[in-house]
Amino acid sequence: DVKVTQSSRYLVKRTGEKVFLECVQDMDHENMFWYRQDPGLGLRLIYFSYDVKMKEKGDIPEGYSVSREKKERFSLILESASTNQTSMYLCASSRAGASGANVLTFGAGSRLTVL
């Protein structure tokens, strides 16, 4: 069963702490994404990566960074967590292609609370 695995389902951190959210996919997908999900706002793209060591900013990259050292792993880093980063974080991956639907496979999510 192919999957996207997010290592932490629930985290509680304090303001100013450094936070790492890890995501691993076993589908050999080229593209990986980090979204945050907030009620009434849907999914907003933070960063995405289309290849190892490549990254591009999404719609809301401020306060976040990412790392993709291996094809299967995409990490989201909050250098100094703030209370407004309390949210559900969703990782996704997809296969690269010249045409066709861009079908994302999502992880189960990581719910982060910053106190």
Place this chain on the structure above:
Amino acid sequence: GEDVEQSLFLSVREGDSSVINCTYTDSSSTYLYWYKQEPGAGLQLLTYIFSNMDMKQDQRLTVLLNKKDKHLSLRIADTQTGDSAIYFCAESPRSGSARQLTFGSGTQLTVLP
């Protein structure tokens, strides 16, 4: 930029049909998608439709696309309590773009017994 809009809530009785609506602004959209999110889980692809199609049917699901009005709908026939979830509409601005999908805010479907 691209915008996708959905109503936030919908309630239906078990056994009735549900219709979830979505509007989008990007006329260059090539694919439109419906994802389902069950409580405590990530999003799962339900179905998608290519922009040159008007309708797609898959068992209890029917997707209708009105490209002129930029309107997409998802009809669920014989809605069951297990269909209670958040449904997200999404669009791809152009084919092959890794930049990917623009999502709506999601519609919370509640199925009443």
